[in-house]
Amino acid sequence: MKSIDVLLAVLANGWVVSAVLWKDSISRNTTDILRKRYRDEKTQKFSTVFNSRKPSLTSNPASKPFYITLPLDHFTTSNTDTFQSRYYVQDSYYQPGGPVIFHDIGESSIERYAPGLVDEEEFTVSMAKRFNGLLILFEHRFYGESAPLTEVSRALGDASKEGLTAFFKYLTIEQALEDVVVFANNFTYDFQSYPSQKLTPEYTPWVYVGVSYSGARGAWLAKRNPGLFKATLASSAPVELKVDFWEYFVAIEANLAASGNTNCSADLAAAAAWLSQAWETQNETLVDKLIDTVYQADWENYISQFRNQDDPRIWDTRRDYMQDAAWTAFADFQYYGVQGGTLGKFCDIMETAYSDNAPAEGLFATESLDRAVAGYTKAVAAINPYSYSRSARNKAKLKQKRQSSKLDSSLDDYAWLWQVCSEFGAFQVANTSRPQNMLPSFINVAAQIDQCIGTFGESDQVSLAGPNVSPINQKYLGWNIELSNTLWTNGEFDPWRALSIDSTTEDAPTNDTSTTEIPQCGTTFPRGTQLRYVIVDGYHGSEFSEDVVENADDIGLNPTNTIGGISASRRVTLTSTGTGTPVADARNAQSLWFNAMSTWLPCGTQVFTFTSPQPSSSTPFKTRSSYSTDGPSTDGSTTEGLTTDGSTTSNPSRQSSSPSENKTQSAASLVLPPLMNLFMLSLFAFLTGVGFIL
Template sequence: MPIDHFGNSSTAATFQNRYWVNATYWEKGGPVFLFDSGEQDAAPLLPYYLQEYHGLSATMQLAKRYKGMAILWEHRFYGDSQPFPVNKNTTADQWKFLNTEQALEDVVFFANSFAKSGAANAADSSDPPSLPLHPSTVPWIFLGGSYPGIRGSFLRIRNPETIFATWASSAPVQAEVDMASYYKAAERSLTRNCSADWVAVTRHVDAVLQGSDETAKVDMKFDLLKARLSGPGGNTTGADNLTRAKANATDVVDAASILMDPLDFYQYYGFAASLLPFCNILETQNMTRAPVEGGIAAASGIETAMKAFLVALAEIDYDSVPPGPPDPVGDRSWMWQYCSEYGFYQRGDPDNPLSIETSFQSLDLFQQQCNQVFPTGLPPSPQVEKVNKYGGWNMQPSNVLFTNGEFDPWRTMGLASIEPNSPHRTPTVSIPQCNVAPPGESFFGLTYAGMVHVSDMRVLLVPDSNHSDFKTVGFYSPVAQEPFYAGLGLFQLALDEWLPCFKGM
């Protein structure tokens, strides 16, 4: 793959871009279904999306139905697809090749080159080397969730001659530096009493840590850290080595952010699986009181609510949840992308009366963190205009299905956004004509009731300890079966309508 597709630099170098192919169902003339892994190492997705380990994947089910070729694609600067080694020594002159346009052109270059590779023609060596899988000959169909969903919608606008159709799940197509809306989805899902107490505790902690009483600050930090380090049943042994000196040395942002621990798994598992257990312990004061509708703070005061919140943090024991496999390459590369182009700074909003995120998480803090990790090469602020030139909330691509979860935090930046500054477009399941954008303010899509982030790209049919429990979060983990079948069924109906209009060579 060329490092630079556009000749804007002196480099003519190339790099190895990794991908996997499953041709089990492929017959000559069948479509190519490309699943984009996005901002991560693609290898862990292989058994779930190209081999259907413990369930079904949309990519393979579509390949089976339409006798197509399935491909898992790895994004430049992630996994083993690194033009340059990605680490703290990666230079600004190297990072500049990780941007939206270069990465989109990778897919176009690949689609135009893939049919010429020996692997692509292994099934029939008599085929001319440029014909059987070229996008001018067979339709290429893009699937992706989250950031890959953004890419799929952009490619349909940017390169309709290459990507014939797209299924974009949970795609935040509107880039914004200020994404205070991220936690609004979680706020909307909370019960009234849990919401009231979370807001009250957050405001209380922020006020103490912003105040001038140094003793109160250390006490607050100590209590928060102790709750994080303690475990269920009143087990405080994990906090045995905690001292007031260590608490005092803890940054206020890190201390206040402990209040957000229960939200670590919300994006993929939603209220019922990740927040309801916490809220139940909080509102019953660890099963010792009956819950009250208005919350503990209103009924018994902020100190009682604060104590109940700390106990709930300890009882759920979020800090002992085993982390997923480390991906330092992916973490650093995605940070470059959001610091340079996408923004998505998930700040706290003190002006929002329902905000459950600490106000210490500010826009200035996010920008400071970006500048610390990348001291050279970044613009003063993310250049979101390079992303939003494709239309953002107002884009009108043809042959694209947009799906979202009702409580997905990233829905706020998608076409299904209901935020005050969004255009409030309406999803419709009426299938548009081939190559014709839906009319007016509607868009072709589904919003799944009660669901969260990328709930529909695969479905779990057999229990799998790696991908069924929020304590071992897997990317694109299914929380229900219905969204998979609903989304897949609608996309199949759309392809049945659209594929006959493909004009091949």
């Protein structure tokens, strides 16, 4: 059994990372924004692929990354450590006097986005073309190639918990926001066709564009450093941070109802209840059939190594497989919804498991439990190999083979997990007090915190108290933030809308006003009024997912040209292109943004003055009380925690848990990656499974 114990130790440590990572990578939002969903009608198989590019430019910005040296710690003068931050530049459309369009990618490597810089129908490229701008793709610290090159960052899987914590200590929201300020204040660029241009915000208008986490970053920067950007697009921006984010599933419930899939919604809730009960009673009869059907060799090879098939450790692995299965149906919902993504196909397969006429009440209400579970299993098995979660894991494995950086290929995953565990939160978990709940009870805040501690250990930044969302909410006011020269957009069915200023949750503010009337230069909104647009039938960053059609709306550069309330006569009608369900109203959000840029860019009322950051602690908090472990809170109530000064503050409730070398501004040289270590090989072999098709 010694070899089994070693294998279990490897898998246990690895799964602590992966079980959160694959799910939280779904919440990483921007990773999939530039991709399209294609469906093979003959095979009924899905794959996630890049949109086909239509390059009309001869130069390829993706072949020439740039780097700037930034302080590792902006707020401690005695710390002189630095790192190299990567970015790409598209200068084909620039003319003197044009703006700098800063596209903040956020929590992902920017390498996958760089090829889109030559596609004139991409939203940000269209901005540069229309406004004669210089387009920048910026990489967040500790993602892609923008991180210190250390022994830890070369082999994250081999690092100790203390080593990981020491490495990621400076990955904080405030440090990352200051990166943007320093970058903008020091930005220079050598043009081939023009003499030297003054491109810092004092001389050239900067425009910020971000989606999701990077959209929230844009809002926080507008609040933190007024005037740095003359215009900000905060798309699908979750500015109200919280730990227990069960509300993620409310949008899924609404979209299922709107698309006539209430039977599927009922079955997903019933399946979650069954998985919960199976875990609590450790009844493996139907669970093992599910796991064996879906994961096949993964499961069979793992279970065969146990002499005692009743070994309690097997249930920890069953739980991980059950969690993966439970998430399969929702894997890409936030980008494509029910009809355009895997959820709609999942529902079709499950509801027609025994008849072409799907039962109105659902399988679990009309079939025996074993037959209902079999129908559910059939859908999981059909969708899982092509789901976002499995796709992301397989792509991570392949990335290791082709990576040009010496940094560990799993850096993005570890970095986002660190941010989620320390400051961002937003655990998408079950809320078993709701009959509509669609996740099993063991996917809860307590389990997520356990996984955070299991990966990074306990420290000032990752603790049993959970992610410390209070400092950012208090500084930037969360839902109550008010900004000028900012357009807020959200999709009607975007799960992250619940954390945006367009939230409709019960605890969201109701005394604010939405308008599509763009304030003219020198004027401001009345208190409580902001420029906001909810995209009808839209999802996460829908205005970025749809190509921009030239002359779809008569948009000029006249500062007085607004589209007001966007009357029906000005709405754009789309026809299906075979790439999923088009979101027609996304074009109107694009139009509103172009008109806002037309109005705000010539406006000189906000002047940005750079000031050096003030010394402060680089850690977001010191000590807080841990989440209660003496019983679940299933009614959405809050529990008390300690802030940095010892006062009490409300925290979301949790449910109890069950058993480099220096680079200059030039093209980077290619460096062969190190071999994947044994730990990552074992982990990926365990996770990937068989039968995956790219």
